[in-house]
Amino acid sequence: xxxxxxxxxxxxxxxxxxxxxxxxxxxxxxxxxxxxxxxxxxxxxxxxxxxxxxxxxxxxxxxxxxxxxxxxxxxxxxxxxxxxxxxxxxxxxxxxxxxxxxxxxxxxxxxxxxxxxxxxxxxxxxxxxxxxxxxxxxxxxxxxxxxxxxxxxxxxxxxxxxxxxxxxxxxxxxxxxxxxxxxxxxxxxxxxxxxxxxxxxxxxxxxxxxxxxxxxxxxxxxxxxxxxxxxxxxxxxxxxxxxxxxxxxxxxxxxxxxxxxxxxxxxxxxxxxxxxxxxxxxxxxxxxxxxxxxxxxxxxxxxxxxxxxxxxxxx
Numbered sequence: 001x002x003x004x005x006x007x008x009x010x011x012x013x014x015x016x017x018x019x020x021x022x023x024x025x026x027x028x029x030x031x032x033x034x035x036x037x038x039x040x041x042x043x044x045x046x047x048x049x050x051x052x053x054x055x056x057x058x059x060x061x062x063x064x065x066x067x068x069x070x071x072x073x074x075x076x077x078x079x080x081x082x083x084x085x086x087x088x089x090x091x092x093x094x095x096x097x098x099x100x101x102x103x104x105x106x107x108x109x110x111x112x113x114x115x116x117x118x119x120x121x122x123x124x125x126x127x128x129x130x131x132x133x134x135x136x137x138x139x140x141x142x143x144x145x146x147x148x149x150x151x152x153x154x155x156x157x158x159x160x161x162x163x164x165x166x167x168x169x170x171x172x173x174x175x176x177x178x179x180x181x182x183x184x185x186x187x188x189x190x191x192x193x194x195x196x197x198x199x200x201x202x203x204x205x206x207x208x209x210x211x212x213x214x215x216x217x218x219x220x221x222x223x224x225x226x227x228x229x230x231x232x233x234x235x236x237x238x239x240x241x242x243x244x245x246x247x248x249x250x251x252x253x254x255x256x257x258x259x260x261x262x263x264x265x266x267x268x269x270x271x272x273x274x275x276x277x278x279x280x281x282x283x284x285x286x287x288x289x290x291x292x293x294x295x296x297x298x299x300x301x302x303x304x305x306x307x308x309x310x311x312x313x314x315x
């Protein structure tokens with residue numbers, strides 16, 4: 001991770017999203033799929049994006065499976081099926097192995113940010129993310145572009161293009177005036193571990209945010225789905241100084257808010273206010289696609305700030 005270059009990667013988000021919107025307006029980015037029976041697979045940020053989008057595609061009637069590329073065994077593929085293999089670099093070892101293990105006759109589509117790579121050479125078709133190089137060595141723009149392009153498999157391109165432009169404008173405003181980050185920093189900085197919570201339809205926002213905190217300043221962070229939180233993470237609110245970020249929009253927000261209130265947890269809400277006493281709130285438009293393309297900026301900028309406060313050199 002290269003801090004100054006990572007910040008520039010973040011500053012370039014608006015212009016790249018605008019360019020992606022133009023690309024979506026220009027025509028269909030995807031080839032004809034062999035079938036709606038498809039696999040979405042990758043590692044890390046790629047898989048977080050795939051998991052977020054898969055539910056949207058299933059809701060549209062597609063028979064989509066999302067699996068982390070290291071799954072073994074897993075979805076087999078075969079004639080008349082499609083596998084969308086996601087890797088920004090095109091060189092993720094596990095994704096390459098997944099491509100090799102698919103049955104003969106599977107249509108392999110590489111979704112990559114690098115046109116010439118091992119994955120593109122192992123695939124039948126290549127779709128480029130068009131996120132530009134990320135010299136900071138942190139997947140930030142590629143994560144957003146993966147989400148937008150995968151959504152375009154089911155949602156009309158003009159809607160995705162509009163969401164990209166709105167997210168670009170909102171991101172630009174949040175980057176230009178970062179005073180909103182100060183109260184969030186005050187809530188989260190004092191604890192060893194931060195918790196990031198999001199609905200399944202935007203689960204990547206929680207998982208990607210936790211990854212940013214682990215990858216950049218190398219601090220413990222955990223991502224969780226809002227409904228499942230009441231079954232797996234609520235226990236920690238009784239015994240720890242529990243401080244979390246909730247990306248709102250789940251039908252289970254109120255349930256989590258009730259527990260967080262009863263346990264006196266400290267909460268940052270992104271989107272809509274939860275009504276938890278003392279919460280810090282950052283308002284975002286009530287549009288799930290725009291939120292998916294915008295809200296991880298909170299963790300990215302916070303992670304950058306924490307790294308600069310306590311730089312870590314990685315050999």
